Amino acid sequence: MEIDEAVRGSSDRRLRTKYANAVYVVQRAFALYPFEEVAFSFNGGKDSTVLLHLIRAGYYLHKKDSGDVAQMDAVKNCPVRTIYFESPCAFPEINSFTYETVSTYGLPLETIQSDFKSGLEGLLKEKPTKAIFIGTRIGDPNAVGQEQFSPSSPGWPPFMRVNPILDWSYRDVWSFLLTCKVKYCSLYDQGYTSIGSIHDTVPNALLSDSSTGKSFRPAYMLSDGRLERAGRTKKAIHKIEMNSVASNGMNPEGEQMMSCSASIIVVGDEILFGIAEDKLGAALCKKLHAIGWRVSHVAVVRNEIDSVAEEVEHCKSTDDMVFIFGGLGPLHSDVSLAGVAKAFGVRLAPDEEFEDYLSQLMGNDYTGDRNEMALLPEGITELLHHKTLPLPLIKCKNVITLAATNVDELNTEWDCLLDTKESGLVQSKPFVSKLLSTTLSDVKVAPVLAKLCLEFSDVYIGSHRISRAGPLVVYLTGKDSRRVEAAAEKLTSSFEGQFCQADSCK
DSSP: OHHHHHHHTOSOHHHHHHHHHHHHHHHHHHHHSOGGGEEEEOOSSHHHHHHHHHHHHHHHHHHHHTTOGGGTGGGTTOOOEEEEEOOTTSOHHHHHHHHHHHHHTTOOEEEEOSOHHHHHHHHHHHSOOOEEEOOOOTTSTTOTTOOSEEEOOTTSOOOEEEOTTTTOOHHHHHHHHHHHTOOOOGGGGGTOSSOOOTTTBOOOGGGBOTTTSSOBOOGGGOSOGGGGGGGBOOOOOOOOOOOOOOTTOOOTTOOOOOOOEEEEEEEOHHHHTTSSOOOHHHHHHHHHHHTTOEEEEEEEEOSOHHHHHHHHHHHHHHSSEEEEESOOSSSTTOOHHHHHHHHHTOOEEEOHHHHHHHHHHHTTOSSSSSOGGGEEETTTEEEEOOTTOSSOEEEETTEEEOOOSSHHHHHHHHHHHHTOGGGOOOOOOOOEEEEEEEOSOHHHHHHHHHHHHHHTTTSEEEEEESSTTSOEEEEEEESOHHHHHHHHHHHHHHSTTTEEEGGGOO
């Protein structure tokens, strides 16, 4: 069988692995369901073209494994029921390629001209259909939460969605098509990388030929598969920027006094057991205050998926940004990303780009055919690149996972975050603090501090003791330095000569 021979003869180890897993899913489907109750949804695109040939190969191997050698030549084209949802908005090239492919491989075609859901309802009423092969891949809008075998969603006709190429990347698709030398729709050679309707699809601008500015390179030359859908046009979304005003309004220069809030989650049993000390949390607090962010919460949690998920679930809803340290890597205790995925209700799925970074960094120093460290929360992950970092940082919605294990590494990663617009770290007026120290007792200072808090509601006033017998340190923090200084002056004048700068007191 030419597809099986082409892939197995390829030097591309990744492709061979993806192929083996996909045809196993196909074979499993044919073993589970009667052939006449299995269908294939074909739309003429690159993904369903790949799926067609995987079904052909899987059906051939299924028959071969069953010992049906006499009919091997007759089963190479796999006459599976094929469904095509024909639309007046489809590209003519898609329609012509679909009908040509159906004819070439002898596929019994059923054309449906209604919407997908209504069409399926009618189809399943006419002919029993227990499973449908679908070319869904991770990154597709409807892929979140799906598995290789996924029952149809509530409210839809009941059938099993079979997704053999769910974990395939854009690169995998083109590697397969080019290795097997199978025909695909001509639009892909004209710069189209993801094809929808004639109303929302244009050639991918990233493939524009710079020498002429008019023609486009083929789709398989797109270097970053994450930008596959860049040719899908979108309606303009007009953003209305709302200015937040703190309770005390704006200062005379019009600077906003409202600050963003952040939570810090440290994942580490070693800290909870007292084996190691957390220094990163305190260092990050200082950095956040320096860019005007307020830290509302710092937590240390166990190396357990549920512990991480519970903390992330709470923090992501209450703060503008959540930072996580620890629990990254290939060890059994490295559960941070799994916890983040669970908090957002998604699964971990392979990320092609991150795997490429890991491969360049580690070579083949990982177990198995797939790098488990490249499994990232599906559909919500954004990689934050910077030329200084060997690996991009991982951002999932408003949760950033930091790889730093010491303060020096944190300094580097923090500078990169500030230099990366996609991080979402909007810098505002920094907090300023004034520290005053006294040997007065808490009882004497307490009434004055209470009144000060009422008078200077825009200044945070707190205190701590270096030791029970040592001095009391009062700290005043805010964004308006004049208000902080005024509050400090009011305090010191209330106790003439009893307060001094904390760093100047002996």
